[in-house]
Amino acid sequence: MPDQKTFDELYNRELDTMALILETKATRTAVTLSEYIQLRLMQGTDAAILRDELLTDLNEGGRIFGEFRRAIKSTARGSVNRIRDDAYFSEFGTTTMYRWSAVLVNTCSVPGTLKGCLERHGLVKTWEEWEEIGLPRSGGTVCQENCHCVLVPDKFAEYEPIKRAKR
Amino acid sequence: MIKATVKGKLSFPDFGVDITDILMESATKEIMPDINARINKSVDISDRRYPQLAESTVKIKMKKGQWAQPLIATGQLRSSMHAALLGKSKVMIAPVGNRRDGLLNNELADILQNQGVRTKKGKRYFEFFGISRLAEERVIQRVKKRIQELIDNARPKDIR
Numbered sequence: 001m002p003d004q005k006t007f008d009e010l011y012n013r014e015l016d017t018m019a020l021i022l023e024t025k026a027t028r029t030a031v032t033l034s035e036y037i038q039l040r041l042m043q044g045t046d047a048a049i050l051r052d053e054l055l056t057d058l059n060e061g062g063r064i065f066g067e068f069r070r071a072i073k074s075t076a077r078g079s080v081n082r083i084r085d086d087a088y089f090s091e092f093g094t095t096t097m098y099r100w101s102a103v104l105v106n107t108c109s110v111p112g113t114l115k116g117c118l119e120r121h122g123l124v125k126t127w128e129e130w131e132e133i134g135l136p137r138s139g140g141t142v143c144q145e146n147c148h149c150v151l152v153p154d155k156f157a158e159y160e161p162i163k164r165a166k167r
Numbered sequence: 168m169i170k171a172t173v174k175g176k177l178s179f180p181d182f183g184v185d186i187t188d189i190l191m192e193s194a195t196k197e198i199m200p201d202i203n204a205r206i207n208k209s210v211d212i213s214d215r216r217y218p219q220l221a222e223s224t225v226k227i228k229m230k231k232g233q234w235a236q237p238l239i240a241t242g243q244l245r246s247s248m249h250a251a252l253l254g255k256s257k258v259m260i261a262p263v264g265n266r267r268d269g270l271l272n273n274e275l276a277d278i279l280q281n282q283g284v285r286t287k288k289g290k291r292y293f294e295f296f297g298i299s300r301l302a303e304e305r306v307i308q309r310v311k312k313r314i315q316e317l318i319d320n321a322r323p324k325d326i327r
Contacts, residue, residue, distance in 0.1 A: 018296055022258040050318060
């Protein structure tokens, strides 16, 4: 197990270091989150209101969690198309089941395998399972980065594959 | 007319909330395991699968008794991920330590991700180190759960 000295040396190196830094504002007087909650409840704040306040602070990056929220922001790059998937993912989270909804530009079919978008259409899996098989535009399908398919939360109505004409 | 005078003032000092323990938990329970899981699955932090290794590369790796997939040879890179507290309210996650081939794990990580590895088809980059969308979401869910637990377990003391 590397000791503190190893980390300090790495941090102080003049050369660029591969590292993720998670940081929040350090104040001279600070209480832990647990103590803060105790204090607020002692002051008479309703537990449900306090919970909503803290969750809003976390979701919107407020006084307590603002810097934390910025620190843990994904460093992943995404294409414009991926923003659409991210919107569902942000709203419905990791526990929702997602259905592969094929948007076909070419044939996009590789019968007998999961490499084809048509073969994946309608299949329902968790986000993690889709990550392992290959998310849209991750290179897991025959269309590679040109894949136009989307993952839709399973609760939404199911449609036939969308077939787009080649321009 | 009644005159009222306020004697004394009850005020609370302006204090911050130290969430260093949450930073550390995010690092060790979500971000680092996510990085390692992606190395195992050959998926980068942007959810892209790494291109398959060339046949010649696979043959060489298998001859050496190594894994026939990108980024895994002797397991040193995966086991090099560590998190440490750097002063107050700052946690650092980095690949650390020396490798048997003489490089530092941090140097190798830089080569793989930033400088690129030379192949017959040009330079190949492995964006394996960072915070993925999934890791970010999991951290948020973990903190939300923690907030609920702390509120549920809090026992307000009697005010005297």
